[in-house]
Amino acid sequence: MATAVMGLHNPNQTQITGSILLDEEEVIGKTGDSMASIRGSKVGMIFQNPLTALNPLMKIGQQIKEMLAVHDVYPENQYESRIFQLLEQVGIPNPKRVVNQFPHQLSGGMRQRVMIAIAIANDPDLIIADEPTTALDVTIQAQILDLILEIQKKKNAGVILITHDLGVVAEVADTVAVMYAGQLVEKASVEELFQNPKHPYTRSLLRSNPSAETVSDDLYVIPGSVPSLSEIEYDKDLFLARVPWMKEEAQKVISEKMTEISSNHFVRGQAWKKFEFPDQKLKGGKK
16 A cells, blocks of 8 residues: 555555545555655655665765755755754754764664654655564653654655554554455454454454453464465455355455445445354354
């Protein structure tokens, strides 16, 4: 999804359906210069691994300057002051020293802050954060998440946070979209999703997540594995192939459009109406 919004996907290997609107402008189908004018200006991206996303041969200041130079949001005579402003904004101490350092000379948390500075350099309307807390310790994770939310509020920008960490989702999200193998399977407010999950994948995810209530029990393990690209049939509910007791439902062709089952709660397909865990069947369908 993130690569589709940024126009970084390979059209020969990726099938994209639906629509992506940014300021009422269609993004899907844009290529070349038209997409480049959006990427880095209207949309900023915080990549998962800053050590590989940052250029190891360029100093930090040069990399931020490069992002500013690509677009005309700020005049050239303001680049230096803007670079220091950005580094201070993301909580980096001693910006004058950091601008002359290389990525490998910074800690993981500092590199991620630099990535955030680059992402917001041109005041984007949308920030995409791809697993921004991966490989960071718990304390630094909290600081990075707080920083992203602070920037979002100050700049009134939208944030798409991509994460596999349900704890992070519960803590920072307003609306949650659950995806499986490229399919959007459920979308709801964070409160509704955690209290009233419907799609079999969403329910399986939540049940397999450790909690204080399940610490004494065996964790639920989702059967099977994620399909390879060659096995994907996008007119089916892909997750049902991993539910052995729903083979008939897994073969049904379904609409790619989700159904609104209650106010702002959308679910893909109809299998959620029949889904039960095996142990719930033994207990007479107790949810």
